[in-house]
Amino acid sequence: MAMTLRLTPDQDHALTLLASAQGTSKHEAAIRAIVSAAARTLADGAVQDTARRLLPGRAELEAEIRRARS
Template identity: 85%
Template sequence: MAMTLRLTPDQDHALTLLASAQGTSKHEAAVRAIVTAAARTLSDAAVQATARELLPGRAALEAEIRRSRA
């Protein structure tokens, strides 16, 4: 599936640096970054769900941390 990715000059520069560091094209670097972020997010979500089940008060603690960051 084709998609257009619009980047600011700073974002494009970051992608160029990432691609260079990985020895890949900018396209491949973007794809890898998306896959890595998705895997990390989904994995983190599974860990959080398990922690909520096993640790009493986890939801309240998460809410308190979110409030303190705001």
């Protein structure tokens, strides 16, 4: 699937630096960054779900923190 990625000059510079550090093209660096972020997000969700099941009171504590932030 084709997609156009619009970046600010600063974002493009960051992607250029990332690609250079990885020794890849900007295209490949962007793909790796997306896959890495998705994996972290999904893993974080799995850890949160496990913690909710195994740690008594975690759901209540999370709700209290959210209320305090509002």
